[in-house]
Amino acid sequence: MLSKVHYSILLGALSASIAAQAQDYLPVLQYHHVSASSPKSTSVTPEQFTEQMDYLKSAGFQVVDLRSALDDLKANKPLPEKAVAISFDDAYRSIYQAxxxxLKERNFPFTVFINTEPVERKSRSFLTWEQMKEMEQSGGVFANHTISHPYMLRKEKGESDEAWLSRMTNEVDTVEGLLEKNLGHSPKMLAYPYGESNSQIRTMMKERGIMAFGQQSGVVSADSDFENLPRFPASGAYAKLSTLKTKLNAKPMPLLSEKTGGDYATDQPVSISLTFKEGKYRLKDLTCYVAGQGKAKLDWVSDTEVTATAEKPFSVGRGRINCTMPDNSGKHYYWYSNVWIRSSPDQGYVSEKS
Known part of the structure; x- marks a missing residue:
């Protein structure tokens, strides 16, 4: 029999071994259609999807339930080594068909964010509640993507700020009610249509205990904003396995703080200020890319703080800056992304609110 001392040593070694295998961050993959005939920009073909899923299996990735993993990260509980989660937006029937x-063959859990208007009117291009129930039996989870997939920050003509917020509240609460009514539960997760949110919308999520996703790329960690979480798109231009491998091995940028200047871009070039945590990082290898423009200009304010500035203003629409930095092993990249909205007056966006 082991003595208490030997048992304690063995337990300590086992704990250390488990800790070494644990992961404190989570890459989340985002898909829409699984089809060769739907729009290429938001689609992955069944062959591409099979290739990606086979890679996850052969490379030893652990596909985890999204909500459970988010709860663990928030509580600073370790995830399995090489943990990854799979998600879909828009409830297209191709998810069920192809x-x-x-996913079922490989026993991979997954989450589908559903917009309920086409589901409720029984559109043949979208999932049915019965199909969702069947998918739930094999790891499927169904979450909120609003009723009608609106631009959540756009007001209708003549609409007051109060009426706009009431309409958006209804977009969220109605879907929560339909999930409860038809499936018996809700995971309390939401994906913002087009990835757009502001402080009012994010406060609404927090008040309801809903974890929500934007469309900036990156990995989730305990330091993330759980009302504006990142995901990696894995469809269309991002479906290539070679680029997906880099993202699957990404780590969260080790930031102490970030300053983005708000949710909206103006007629001036955007900039972000990033302050890094204490530690030995390859800061000289940090690179930031501006969508459609190339590299951002980097100004080091101090040894641990940098400002990245775009060369030109964004065009109307959504623009982003992605920053990456190799870790000390060179096997992983730290990853950070931020998205801004450049609106035009005729689009009716609500004003920036603090």
Whole structure:
């Protein structure tokens, strides 16, 4: 029999071994259609999806339930080594027809963010509640993507700020009610249509205990904003396995703080200020890319603080800056992304609110 001392040593060694295998961050993959005939920009073909899922299996990735993993990260509980989560937006029927068999065969859990208007009117291009119930039996989870997939920050003509917020509240609460009514539960997760939110919308999520996703790329960690979480798109231009491998091995940028100047871009070039945590990082290898413009200009304010500035203003629409930095091993990249909205007056966006 082991003595208490030997048992304690063995337990300590086992704990250390488990800790070494644990992961304190989570890459989340985002898909829409699984089809060769739907719009290429938001689609992955069944062959591409099979290739990606086979890679996850062969490379030893642990596909985890999204909500459970988010809860663990928030509580600073370790995830399995090489943990990754799979998600879909928009409740397209191709997910059931082409994606689900591939996931079921590999026993991979997944989450689908559903916009309920086409589901409720029984559109043949979208999932049915019965199909969702079937998918739930094999790891499927169904979450909120609003009723009608609106631009959540745009007001209708003549609409007051109060009426706009009431309409957005209804977009969220109605879907929560339909999930409860038809499936018996809600995971309390939401994906913002087009990735757009502001402080009022994010406060609404927090008040309801809903974790929400934007469309900036990156990995989730305990330091993330759980009302504006990142994901990696894995469809269309991002479906290539070679680039996906880099993202699957990404780590969260080790930031102490960030300053983005708000949710909206103006007629001036955007800039972000990033302050890094204490530690030995390859800061000289930090690179920031501006969508459609190339590299951002980097100004080091101090040894641990940098400002990245775009060369030109963004065009109307959504623009982003992605920053990456190799870790000390060179096997992983730290990853950070921020998205801004450049609106035009005719779009009716609500004003920036603090």
């Amino acid at each position: 994606g689900f068999p591939i």
